Amino acid sequence: MWEYTDKVKDHFLNPRNVGIIEDADGVGEVGSIACGDALTFYFKLDEQGKIKDATFQTFGCASAIASSSALTEMVKGLTLEEAKKITNEDIAEYLGGLPKEKMHCSVMGRDALEKAITCHLGEPEKEIEGEIVCECFGVTDVEIDRVVRENHLSTIEDVTDYVKAGGGCGNCHDRIQEIIDSILGTDHPAKKKVPALTNLKKIKLIEESIEREINPSLKKDSGRLELVDVDGNRVLVRMGGNCASCAKSPITLKHYVESKLRELVSPDLIVEEVQ
C-alpha cells in the first residue's frame, strides 16, 4: 500500500472542483487511457484576468486525482502569469508530498495547466517537441531533459517516477542514461566543482573526521590518532595507544586513515606520521 499523506487522501476521497466548465477560457488535456492516467483541466477568468474558477476530470489512481484536485485549488485567484510559475514540486508540496513513484501525477498536473494556458493565449498547440525516447509512454527527449533539470534527477528510475519514461519495455534505458549523463556533465549540482575548502574549514573537517570516524574505529584495537598539524595538503598525525608500538601502523595510516580522510575531506590529502 502506498504511503499517502492525509492531504492526498483527503483530496482523493473529497476531490475539489470535479467537472467541466462549458465556456472555459482554457482547457488542457494530458495523458491517455493506455498510459493509465489522464487529466483534463479547465479554467475560467474574471474581468481582472485572474482565474475565477478551475475544474478537472481525471482517470487515474488516488494520487492522480488528488494532484488534479490540488491544482484546481492552487490556481484560483492567480493571474495566468502567476499560474505559469507553478511547478510539479509545488503541487506535490501542496499535498504534503507524494510517494517518489507517484511524482508523475504532479508532472501531469503541471503539464495540463501549461496546456490550458497555451490554449487560452490562442497559441497553436505546441507540436511535439523533440524525438520520442520512450515508445511505451510516448515521452520525448525534451520532456526528459526538462524533468531531469527541474527536479535534479540522477537515475533512470527517477526519470520513470517523474514522467514514466523507461517504465515499460525498458528498451530506452540507454537513451535516458545518455540524456542524464549529458546534463550531469554540465550543470548538475552534484557534479559541480566542489569549491575549495578554506584552511579553517579543512582543519575543522579533518578534526571532526578523526574524532567521529577514525578514532572510534582504532579504539577497537586500543589505538588512537592525534592531529598535530595541517600544512597545505599534508596532514601530520601522531599515533597513540597500541598503534604507537604496532608494526602495522604505517599500513593502517596509509590504507585506512589516508583513504578515509580523502573520502571525507578532500581527495588530495597526504597523511604523514610525526614522532
Add this chain to the structure above:
Amino acid sequence: MKVIYLDNNATTKVAPEVVEAMLPYLSEYYGNPSSMHSFGGDVAAEIKQARENVAYLIGAESPDEIIFTSCGTESDGTAIRAAIESNPDKKHIMASRVEHPAIKNLYETLSKKGFRVTFVPVDHEGRLDLDYFYQHLSDETAIVSLMWANNETGVIFPVEELSREVKDRGIVFHTDAVQAAGKFPIDIKTTGVDMLSLSGHKFHAPKGIGVLYIRKGTKFSPYMIGGHQEHGRRGGTENVASIIALGKAAEMAKKHLNENGYERVGKLRDRLEATLIEQIPQSMVNGDREHRLLNTTSVAFEYVEGEAILLMMNEHGICASSGSACTSGSLEPSHVLRAMGVPFTAAHGSIRFSLSRYTTAEEIDVVIEKMPPIIKRLRGMSPFWKEAVELKAQN
C-alpha cells in the same frame, strides 16, 4: 470497522484450529526433531504426521515425496534449478506467459545465462495455447513449468493431461500449485507431475512455510545444502511450529474438499460476480469462467483505474486486489491480463475478488451494495466516461 476480506489469493486468515495446533511448538515443545532424546524425538513424530497430511491433501504416493520449504517461491526455485542441474545437456526451458513472478523472473534470469526460454501464450480467456505448447517441446527441453491455477483470474490449466504428455517425452514437469492446493481435489500420483510447489498461507496456515513435492525417482539436487534434514534434500533445522500448522491446515482443507465445501464458496462467488456485472454497466469477467477456481473472480470495470477503486473499497473495509499498474509500483497493468489481450480500458480497472471458506453471504451483500456507487463516482470524474457512454449508445 469490520474488515471484509476478499483477497484470499494474496493470503488467508490463519485458521484458529491451526494457531491452536502450532502454539505448543512455540513454547513448551521446543525440541529439535533431529535430537536423540525423546524431547526432540516427539517433535519428529508430529512432523511425520504433518507430512502425511500434506501427502494426503495432494494424493502423493508416499509422505517421503514431501519436503518442507520456506515458501512457494523457494519451492519453485528449487524445482527449476534441480531440473536444469540434473539435465546439464538440455538448455531449453518452458513455462506460460501468465506464471507467477517466482517462475517468470527466474526464467528471465536464466535466459540471460544462456537458456532458451519459451513462454507459451494464452488466449483472450487465459487458456493455454496447446498447439504452440506441443510445437515447442523438444529434445532440448529440460523442464516445463506450468501453474495449475492462475492467481489473478483463477483459470485452471489442464495440468493432469499436459503433464502426462510431457513425461512421456522424458521431460521434467513442474507445477506451481500455490493457488490450486486445497481449492480443488488433486491426485498427484495419477498425473505426470514430477514436482509441485505449494504454500501454506494460501490455505489458512501461516506465512513462511511451503512444500515441494518430488515424485519418487525424480532426479534432484538440493538448493539449500546443509544437514540431513528432509533426507538431505533441504538442509536447515525444521520450522517446526509452522510445519505442524501446515499439517493441520492440510487436514482441514482436505476435510473441506471432501465435504464439497467449495460449492458454497463458488455460489457466493457466482452471486457476487453476476450481480456486479448486472448492476454496473460496462463491466466484464476476465478469463475462462468454466475452468476456474471456485473462489476467484477478476472483474473489469471499464474507464476507471484500479488503485482508486481499491482505496475507495478500503474506506468500507473491503479488501481486494487489482491488476492495475498503480498498485504494483510498475507502470504497466498486470502481465497476466496483458498476455490475455485484455484492452487497456479494462485492464487498468480490473479488480480481483478472492473468497475463502470463511466468507459469508452477509459480506457478499455488503460488497454488492458498495461497489456500484464507487464505480459510478469514479466514472463521474473520468474524462473518458461520457464519451464511452455516447460511443456505446451509437453502436
